[in-house]
Amino acid sequence: MTERDVMRQAGAKLKSIRVRLGLSVREVERRSLILVAERQNRDFVLSRAWITDVEKGRFVPGIFKIVSLGLIYQRSIAEIHAFFGVNPGDITKEWTLFSAPKTPRSSRRVRCDNAG
Numbered sequence: 001m002t003e004r005d006v007m008r009q010a011g012a013k014l015k016s017i018r019v020r021l022g023l024s025v026r027e028v029e030r031r032s033l034i035l036v037a038e039r040q041n042r043d044f045v046l047s048r049a050w051i052t053d054v055e056k057g058r059f060v061p062g063i064f065k066i067v068s069l070g071l072i073y074q075r076s077i078a079e080i081h082a083f084f085g086v087n088p089g090d091i092t093k094e095w096t097l098f099s100a101p102k103t104p105r106s107s108r109r110v111r112c113d114n115a116g
Contacts, residue, residue, distance in 0.1 A: 008057030010083035015055040017073045031072045044068045
């Protein structure tokens with residue numbers, strides 16, 4: 001399955017959830033504005049055009065939008081991530097791909113008391 005197919009399928013799932021909940025695109029936008037006011041952060045806003053674009057598979061939402069979708073659609077962030085092919089549980093399995101660089105230990109001692 002191509003990345004584009006995954007995006008279209010994810011968008012279709014999100015639309016299906018929205019419709020099943022009886023929410024119009026306008027209502028989802030309205031609810032996201034409540035979240036914006038509550039969190040005092042415009043990154044949580046879901047505009048009608050944005051919702052339509054995601055449902056049509058035009059792009060993948062970022063973390064703030066996924067949080068908004070999760071709250072409004074009553075789904076976990078992990079579930080919405082999974083629609084787009086991201087399994088947060090896999091992250092820890094892949095840590096070894098990017099291990100920390102090996103650096104020599106510092107011989108300098110750091111004092112933790114107030115003695116100076």
